Amino acid sequence: MGAGAGGAQVAASLRQAGFAGSISLIHGEPGLPYQRPPLSKAYLLGRLEARKLLLRQEHWYAKQQVDLVLDRVVAVDRARRQVHLAGGGALPYDHLILATGSRNRELPVPGTHLDGVIGMRTRADADALASRVRGGVEVVVVGAGFIGLEFAAVAAARDASVQVLELADRPMARAVSEPTARFIRSAHESWGVRFDFGQALTAIDGEGHVAGVETSDGGRLPAELVVYGIGVVPETELAEEAGLAIENGIRVDDRLLTSDPDISAIGDAASFPSTHTGGRIRLESVQNAVDQARHVAARLMGASISYDALPWFWSDQGDLKIQIAGLAVPGDDTVELALPDPREKSILRFRGDRLVAVETVNRPGDHVLARRILGGTAGPSPVEASAPGFDLATWHASQGLVHTG
Numbered sequence: 001m002g003a004g005a006g007g008a009q010v011a012a013s014l015r016q017a018g019f020a021g022s023i024s025l026i027h028g029e030p031g032l033p034y035q036r037p038p039l040s041k042a043y044l045l046g047r048l049e050a051r052k053l054l055l056r057q058e059h060w061y062a063k064q065q066v067d068l069v070l071d072r073v074v075a076v077d078r079a080r081r082q083v084h085l086a087g088g089g090a091l092p093y094d095h096l097i098l099a100t101g102s103r104n105r106e107l108p109v110p111g112t113h114l115d116g117v118i119g120m121r122t123r124a125d126a127d128a129l130a131s132r133v134r135g136g137v138e139v140v141v142v143g144a145g146f147i148g149l150e151f152a153a154v155a156a157a158r159d160a161s162v163q164v165l166e167l168a169d170r171p172m173a174r175a176v177s178e179p180t181a182r183f184i185r186s187a188h189e190s191w192g193v194r195f196d197f198g199q200a201l202t203a204i205d206g207e208g209h210v211a212g213v214e215t216s217d218g219g220r221l222p223a224e225l226v227v228y229g230i231g232v233v234p235e236t237e238l239a240e241e242a243g244l245a246i247e248n249g250i251r252v253d254d255r256l257l258t259s260d261p262d263i264s265a266i267g268d269a270a271s272f273p274s275t276h277t278g279g280r281i282r283l284e285s286v287q288n289a290v291d292q293a294r295h296v297a298a299r300l301m302g303a304s305i306s307y308d309a310l311p312w313f314w315s316d317q318g319d320l321k322i323q324i325a326g327l328a329v330p331g332d333d334t335v336e337l338a339l340p341d342p343r344e345k346s347i348l349r350f351r352g353d354r355l356v357a358v359e360t361v362n363r364p365g366d367h368v369l370a371r372r373i374l375g376g377t378a379g380p381s382p383v384e385a386s387a388p389g390f391d392l393a394t395w396h397a398s399q400g401l402v403h404t405g
Contacts, residue, residue, distance in 0.1 A: 001073050001083060002099030003027035004036065006267035006289030008055045010097055013297035015064045023065070024091050026083070028072040029122065032058060037286055039126040040150040041316045045157065046130070053123070076242040078260055095262055097296060098239055098250055102232035102268035102284060107142065111204030117226045120147050132225055135159035140213050140223040142201050144171035146315045147229035149188065153318040155227075156191040163194045163221055165201055165213075175313070175324065177334045180359045183345050187320055201228075232284060234269040247271050249282040254306035256296050264299075266292035275308040276327055276356075285313050310375050312367075319343075323367040326357030326374045335385040337392075339363075346392070348385050355379030358392075366392050 001007070003025050011023050027033050034053045042048035051057075061068045072086040082090040104119035106112065116132070118125055129151075133139065137160045141148045144166035155162045164171075170181040171188070185195060200216040204226055212222050234249040245251040245259040249271035256264050256272060267289035271282040291309040298305070315322045328349035337346040345361040358370035369392045373379045380395050 001026050001076075001096060002101055002267070002269075003033035003055075003068070004099060004101050004267065004289065005055065005286045006101075006293045007097065007099035008033050009290045009293035010099065010266070010297050011064070011066045012056070013294050014300065015066070017297060017301045019297075019301060021094075022067065024067045024069055024093075025061075026069045026071060026073055026085075026091070030070070031123075032056070032068070034123055035286075036121075039123060040120050040147055041154065043123075044126050044130055044133070044151070044154045073238060076238050076263075078242050078263070081262060093262070095264065095300060098258070098263060098265040098269060099267050099289070099293070100235035100238070100250075100265075100269045101289075102234045104229070105231040105233050107201065107204075107228050107230065109201055109203050111206065111210070114204055114206045114210045115208060116206075116210035116224060117204055117228075119228050120151055129225075129227065133158050133160055136161065137224050138222045139163070139225045139227065140165065140201075140221055142213075142226065142228035143230040144168070144173075144195065144197075145229055145231070146172070146175070146313075148227070149184065149317050150315060151227050151229070152188060152193050153191065153320075156188070156193050157318065160225075162192065163196065163223075164188075165199045165215065166195065166197050167200055169197050171195070176322075176359050177328070177332075177347055177349060179334060179336050180322075180345060180347055180361065183361060184317065184320065184322065187318060191318055232268065234271075234282065236269055239265070239269075247280065251280075254308075255299055255304075256292055256307055264296045266296055272307065274311075274327075275306075276311065281327075283311055285311065287312050310371060312371055319362075321362050321364065323360045323364065324357060325367055325370040326355075328357035328359075332356060333382060335382055337385070337390060338388070348380070348382075350382045350385075353381050355385075369393060369396050372396070 011025050033055045038048050073083045074086050075084040082092045084090045104121050133155050139155045139160045139162045141152045141164045144164050152162050171184050203214040205212050212220050214220050236246050239250045240246050250265040250269050252265050252270050252272050254273050258265050268284045271280050274281045295307045313324045333350040335348045344363050346363050346366045347359040349357040360367045
């Protein structure tokens with residue numbers, strides 16, 4: 001139930017593992033299932049054609065005997081073990097996997113109905129934006145998170161006039177450390193993006209089409225296009241109506257099973273116990289959805305293991321490749337490595353003496369090493385990382401672990 005990265009991966013992994021039973025993949029949007037990450041980057045820039053956006057080509061579903069159901073689920077009947085479809089009828093299941101994802105958090109202000117106000121989420125959103133973003137257009141971006149900044153970079157590259165409103169005091173405040181945020185801000189400003197931090201949107205005005213926005217300081221900004229990315233809400237309504245346990249998402253155990261042993265949940269919609277934080281978390285990332293999909297497929301094929309994959313994230317903004325391995329929280333310490341190239345960053349995050357995350361910009365090699373180190377038993381200490389000339393590759397090799405690229 002859900003044919004995004006997670007749902008599609010379950011189907012693929014089951015077939016790869018030799019599963020011979022029937023698989024129904026329910027997709028609630030028109031057309032074939034597609035990737036979401038490129039929508040706000042390469043696809044919007046016209047560098048990725050629509051065919052390459054697809055998760056699988058059409059012939060794959062027939063060859064793998066995956067029944068792609070282009071419909072929407074309106075109810076889950078646990079007693080009869082079936083799901084009811086908006087188009088009528090029902091599909092039976094022996095095991096149901098909820099890969100329902102999330103939806104954009106809506107702007108809680110007047111004027112969101114106006115033409116030109118778009119929340120970047122679907123391929124239809126990206127297609128609508130592609131024809132509107134051009135030189136000289138006044139664009140207001142609400143939210144300086146991953147999606148907002150990816151779109152801002154694209155709009156700036158197309159010579160639009162871009163203003164970003166953000167409630168926090170820096171970009172990507174929930175995701176990265178202050179030094180990384182400062183670096184990202186500087187890059188965007190060099191591209192012509194303007195920031196207004198500590199600022200809330202209070203209203204959108206216009207007649208039929210957006211003409212401007214009002215801000216919490218009483219100001220007004222002209223706008224022909226308002227694009228917002230202020231977080232997402234997990235799609236849990238059908239699970240809740242079916243009586244499944246909900247806790248910041250669909251609650252699952254360490255095997256990704258819900259409170260019903262015949263139903264699993266994965267991806268943005270699932271909250272799960274994390275060995276990396278010691279608590280229950282919900283992650284919004286393709287990596288998490290795909291890793292959880294593989295785990296569920298393996299479990300359905302007989303494996304008996306807990307889910308403990310290392311979280312990692314990425315964002316492409318202009319010529320910046322931002323990658324994060326692990327999970328840090330605001331109180332964690334920061335060690336910034338000295339690098340010769342001013343367009344690169346490697347920042348280590350520590351909780352006490354334990355390395356918990358590594359943030360890199362334009363350092364894919366360090367990111368790969370960080371994932372290996374964080375997935376092991378121990379990493380460098382803050383004292384080691386603070387030593388002059390420290391780098392991850394040398395430290396990794398000194399532990400007797402050879403880096404092969």
